[in-house]
Amino acid sequence: IVLICQTRNNYVIGKTLFHKFYIYDSINYEVGDIVKIKGKISSFSFAEYESKFSFSSYLISLGARNEFKIDSSSYLFKNPIRFRLIEKAFLSSFSNEEKSLIELILFNKKDYQDELTKKMDSLSLLYLLSNSGLFYSLMLKLNKTIFSSFLSGKKEDVAEIILGSFLFLFSFKKIGVIRSFFSFLLRKIFKLKKKKVDDLTLICLPGLLLLAFDFNFAYQDGFFLSMGIALLYYFTNVKFSFYKKKKRLFLEFLLLNVFILPFKLSFSSGQFHLFSYFYSFLLTPIVAFSYFVCLFSFTFFRLGNFVSFLYEIILKLSNLFLKFDPTLSLFTPCKTSIIIFYIFFFIWLIFFNLNEIKIRRIASFSYIFSLLISFLPFWNYFSNEVCFINVGQGDSILLRNQNKTVLIDTGGNIKFDMAKEVLIPFFRKKRIYKIDYLILTHGDFDHDGAKESLCKNFNVKKVVDSKYEFPIEVGDLTLENLNRYNLEGNNENSLAIYTEFIDKKWLFMGDCPLEIEKLIIKDCPNLEADVLKVGHHGSITSTCYEFLKAIKPKEAIISVGKNNSYGHPDSKVISRLKSENIKVRRTDIEGSISYFSFAK
Missing domain, CATH: 1.20.5 (Single alpha-helices involved in coiled-coils or other helix-helix interfaces)
Incomplete structure (x- = not known):
């Protein structure tokens, strides 16, 4: 028996007495529904990539740690208020542009195919178009101003509570709005009971109530930002009250943007837009007014033309801002x-x-x-590192000797830009601002698919894709290619790179097949490796017994995508590795795999 506690476009979060589950939703469940379901519980099966948005981590932050696959279901209680159907019916009367703005501002739904959404995302200002506790608080202040003009005393307070509760129904999925609503409600209750309460209590008590209801709120960015911003205004209120209104508003706005800086850098993959504070300062009043118009359209009567007008204004401003959008490549904060x-x-x-x-x-x-x-990059000057980057079904390996860097392969994905969305954010997180050598083992897309984008958008000093350019020396690293043969076939000509680094012997086999493995151990009879990057992602066409017995690796790394269509790694390859007592590590299970040492 499951209580539906959160809904999204195509899934819901269901809660039993002790657990929460991710449930794919083809029925349009509603918050408050109580459902009897039969099926199977399984771990998440979503593909994960280094530094890219992790849907599994997001679900875990919501408290859902497993997926429930439904075989059959039936309602025990069906919430009579079907918010999703009401929302769908309301949006059906608007054009695509109008619908896009309303969904963004009122219902927190993002369509990344929409032009405005893409432009605002490029400016790292998309958060402004989100129904937040800030907008909700502004509406509460507006309500107070309106009601105080013709009501007083308890009547005014009751009217504010009724309208504040009504507005809350539009945004109850946002933690910031929930905290603001609880704070507002507590303030009114204490006032009606004629009890004094200080502002700090009104900030902290809603937070404690949220945690008491569901401690998983503590792991969500929205909870931290909401509580943090409220405390920020509390601590600065006295000091800033001595300034004139315009200066006070400017200082509050500036301090707010400094406060959210780490999250902005995190969401923008380390790109800092120099004019973002100024642009957000200009857009905030327009967006706040748009929120009021969208809310008025939903509550009273349709203002479609006005919504379109506001959409065009924000779009034209975003186009203008993109023409003057200098950025600094900083870092993606961990x-x-x-x-x-x-x-x-x-x-x-x-x-x-x-x-x-x-x-x-x-x-x-x-x-x-x-x-x-x-x-x-303070830490980098005192350390060395080898990292097998989780690029899904592909290879990408970073070798860093203090501030000298080598990248072996880039990975590749036809659905998104691997360089922009995975590699570059990863480098910024590591405080790496250049690649000295980009080595491409061979021409398969899952090994070199991100080369063009990486070279265009990042500082790559030199690209190596020929066996004749070895050995390569960079810093304390000497890299040798052991596949010096000229057999036919792309994989047959894959580089097999050997190096000794951080007190280990490393062998990166690219996609080399069995034939190349046998030729290498024949011509290099004394070859040994502590860590083997298994060839061809654990395919049956690589990693023969003879090769493993000859090089005697202690660990084997398989760079592979979760639930890939190729069936990699092959079970026979895993059996071979385990029969030789070799520790198997996989990027589809562990994510990126790193080895560190202090520089000597």
Whole structure:
């Protein structure tokens, strides 16, 4: 028996007494439905890529750790208010452009084929078009202003609660809105009971109520941002109250954008748009007004032409902004970096409110210093690394000798740009700003498919795709190609790269087949490898017994896509590896696999 607690376009989150499940939805369940379902529980089967949005991680943050595949289902209780049907019926009367803006602002649905959505996403400003706690709070203030003009006392408070609850129905899926609604409701309840309560309690108590209801809220970005922004305004309210209104609003806006900077960098793959603060400052009042118009259209009567007009204004402004959109390639912050950033931020914020000037200066300096350190590739100068990057069904291996870098293959995917969406964000996360050598083992798309995009959008010093350019020396690395033969076939001419690095012997076999493996061990009888990158993603055409017995690897890495159509890795290859007591590691199971050492 499952309670439907969250709904999306084509799936729902169902909750039993102790667990939550991801459920593919072909029936259009609604929040509040209680359903009896029969089926099978399984782990998630979604393809994952390094630095790309992880749907599995997102579901885990919602508390769903498994998938429930339904065989049959029946309603025990059907929520009489079908929000999704009401929404669908309402949107059917609008044009595609009007529908796109309404879905973005009112219902938090993003169509990445829509022109406006793509433009705003390119500017890293798409978050402005999201129904958030900010918009909800603005509507509550507007309600207060309207009701106070003709109502007073309890009547005014009751009217605000009724309309505030009605507005909440449009946005109850957003954590920021839920927190704002709880805070608003508590404030009104305490006021009606004539009990005094301070602002900090009204900020913290809704957060505690949310966590008590579902502790998984603590793992969601929306919860952290909502609570953080509320605390930010609380701590700065007294200091900024001495400034004139325009200056106070500007300072609050500036501090807000500094606060959300790590998340902006995370969502934009480390690209910092220099004018983004200015552009968001210009767009915010237009978007807020658009929210009011969309809400009015839904509640009272259709303002389709007005919605189209606002769509065109925002689109034209986004086109104008894209013409003047200088960017800095910074870094994609990891969770640790984000935590450190906010620790220093709130330390600075606390001391900002103190009258101790020296302490405030020390806190400010520490905060700025932490920002600078996070941008610099400080760690790279003292470490070495080999990383088998999770590019799905393909190969891409990074070798970093302090600040010198070699990339073996790029992977490739016909559905998205592997360089822009996986490799470059990964490099920025690692504070890597150049590739000294890009080595392509052979011409298969799953090995060199992202080459053109990577060379165009990232600093690649030199590309090597010929066996005649070896050996290659870069830093302390010496790379040799062991496939010096000229057999027919693409895989038969794949490079087989050997190197000794971080106290290990490495052999990267590309897509070399059995014939090449046998020729290599015949011509290099003393060849050994501690770590073997298994040839051809674990296909039966590679990794023979003779080869494994000759090179004696301790670990074998298989770079492969989850649930791929080729059936890789082959079960016979896995059996061969295990029979030789070789530890098997796979990117489809572990994600990116890294080896570190301190530089000597």
